[in-house]
Amino acid sequence: MTAQPLVALVGNPNAGKSALFNALTGARQKLGNYPGVTVERKSGRLALEDGRPVELVDLPGTYSLTPTSPDEEVTRDVILGKQRGERLPDALVLVVDASNLENHLRFVLEVLDLGLPAVVALNMVDLAARDGLELSPEALSEALGVPVVSTVAVRKRGLDHLLHELTGLIDGDAVPVRPSTGDMSFAERRAKARDLARIAIVGETPSRRLTQAVDRVALHPVLGPLLLLGLLFLMFQAVYAWSEAPIAMIEGWAEELGDLATALTPEGYLRSFLVDGVINGVGSVVVFLPQILILFFFILMLEATGYMTRAAFLMDGLMAKVGLSGRAFIPLLSSFACAVPGIMATRSISDPKDRLTTILIAPLMTCSARLPVYAVIIGAFIPARSVGYGVGLQGLVLFALYVGGIVGAMLVALVLRRTVAKGQSAGLLMEMPKYQWPRWQDIALGLWQRAMIFLKRAGTIIFVSTIILWALLSFPKPPAGSDVSPVGYSAAGRIATVLNVVMEPIGFNRDISLALIPAMAAREVAVSALATTYSIDAGDDEEKLEQSLGERLKNNWSLPTALAFLVWFVFAPQCISTIAVTRRETNGWKWPAFMVGYLFAIAYVAAGITYWTAVAAGL
């Protein structure tokens, strides 16, 4: 059996490579990893003109074949045929930004010298036209000696033509002789690229550039930061405001499912397992899917429109003050979704000390897994009233928790840069792409992938830990007539009683101590753990069974305890995946151990201070 032909997408960052990849492969994508390195391999299936399947792989963006990061190394090694776990591509699609030919063609020349069959995709020609550039792909094709196709990936334009050229390349017909630039220096190749750009650009009319007009506001010293703050604030308000209806819907389904299970199963362990364990436990986490998707929607939009690098630019001054690069802003902002991709995104930071500091503070960015915890506690204890100007108190508290994490992260970075990660900051050096309206399908695909990851977690980690917890909570049963509650008598209750000796001073009760253990698997499990605990505790008490988790919490916790619990979750390292990815990215146990230690210490002290202050204030 012969393997399918392999086609690789190669190009500078911001050439629109990923959009082209999405447009060509649709939802038929496979995410994996290259063996031995922590670089993501993104591949998909593509049908040629005659229907023959080929594998398309999206290589990490790079500016040249002289790599400065592990990602760029993979790109070089794949097209040299040296990458472990990857065959030499049969053809390359060289993606270039049509409005930045001078720069992108230099890299094209460098890659073409390797001699692989290639087609150039002159991408984003619509944006070039917007800037007043008139291009001739034919002239460029003649000068380069390879086919050149105009494409607009986000509008799916030029894809048929591209497939036509690819089919020709795969069949190996008509390989034209190309001028070699193999012995050229960097500067000579650049000069040649400039000549080629002059050939390709057949007309240039000065026009009002949209990107520059927007940047005059977005990068304004005063308006820029205000706009950024406004966007972030809108994002967190939206997480609450837009999610109400879909959450109510999911809750309704969970309730119906619970009723159905109650009706279909006999009284006993099976019913308790299904209703208290599975439906209550997993359901209480799945209910937060809408909020997580809203958060991801904003992050994906900020990335796809090109605003994210502007945010990094604006934040650089502040980041520099705590010894970080503005570049760290992007991994840190991703960490609001999840620290795992955030920590993986630190690979774009070339300075090792910069990178280590960013990894260590990434868990302090409030990830989406904490959202269920915050949401349920805020929903139960913070009144849903307006503080004026359409700003809700609940959203405000949520915003404050996020800010708390950020301020904590900045202080920690400041300390780390003066102690364990001492050294000069490498700074910021990055291209700012043109603004672009993203294709809705790309955003939808990104959201779909995130939703699947979340539901898979709910179906596996959360499901399993919920079941184990249910078992620990249900057995052994207290003897009839005992005045100890069922939970208090169970195995889990006894473990928690021991742990509670440590946690009691900061206002935590036994149920919280209990929830913290399974929450190490995934933070949101804390919610399902509490749901299961109170569900079992309710036993056959009709009145208690009618209560929602929020009402049950309200009856069992004081306000200072709830506040301390929230603050604990701002800091505590409650997730094994984060620890595992830190170990992988730092090559050892030293830094993850350090991270877990310092985070627990801060969480304990901060939660304690919150509790004592709240009690003293008479809350």
Next chain:
Amino acid sequence: MGEAQRLREFGVEEGATVEVLHRAGLLGRGALACRIGRMTVAMRHAHGDAIHVRTDPAATPETAVASSSAPSSAHPSAQAITAS
């Protein structure tokens, strides 16, 4: 080393036109956003200082005013002579 290479990849070379478009930061010296050829590149002052520039005599009065109010070695609209 790595950064000089990256600057060159961004098109900073002898004879290239560099224009400072934006300066970030209410507090102190924030990052610079420069136009190099057709690209907009964000950098810190350390990088800007490493680019030797000659002010373009044909620069418009507006940009000239901007340069005098915010002095920096990377003048708005200037020719890069060398990049270190």
